[in-house]
Amino acid sequence: MAITEIIFWFLSALAVISAIMVVLSKSPVHSVLWLIAVFFAISGHYVLLNAQFIAIVNIIVYAGAIMVLFLFVLMLMNLNKETEPQKNLWMKLTGVVSGGCLLIILISLVRQATEIKGKIAVTKTGDIGLIKVLGKELFSSYVVPFEISSVLFLSAMIGAVVIGKKD
Amino acid sequence: MPIQYYIILALVLFCIGIIGVLIRRNAIIIFMCIELMLNAANLLLVAFSKMHNAAATANNTNVGIEGQLFVFFIMVVAAAEVSIGLAIIVMMFRNVHSIDINFLNRLKN
Incomplete structure (x- = not known):
């Protein structure tokens, strides 16, 4: 297994796990911190694709400016676990099932598509980024x-x- | 890497964002999930840009650069959107002292 593939799978796992923790965290501040982890993982993907400008802008604008704005607003409102509103269990289950159905349908569509079969996104080389x-x-x-x-x-x-x- | 891997990764992130919008009631978390969906779209645009650049002929090396420029403009629009959205959420918190979106059904009836 080449080093590029190892980095790809590591960054993908980091992005997906952090994104799941954004949704599952009870405290809003923890959600913001997990979202910053997602943005860093996606920036790592941009570096892997040799899109250096987009990677730097993603870190500066998203992880630097936008998430600090979110954190400021959260700190101003003084939210914590006790004031966090919760939907009831059936609404949550319905949301997860409908989102999962959409994911399954889209993935099956991608697996069947013949136009993208055998195409590769070139990593590490190319100067358009x-x-x-x-x-x-x-x-x-x-x-x-x-x-x-x-x-x-x-x-x-x-x-x-x-x-x-x-x- | 094959383009399918990038498409499926972006789809997973996008659907996690959709699930977050559906199951949370905190307005700020919903807003963050929208940011997550925008980032999934950005990742897909960059991957497609590299794919088209590799498939093009050697004499025109700037093929596929539009994808990365679109990512730049999406970031511009997202920054403007976040500033307005957080201003609206702060105003709502000042009026009703809560950011539960179920308080926003006052326009009904």
């Missing part, structure tokens, strides 16, 4: 969506301030 290549493409072909996203950020900032303002 490097910052130089991505930056050139972003500032030439995709410069209009890039600039529009700045307007989106401005409107999100104004919206957050207006919604959060005490009146």
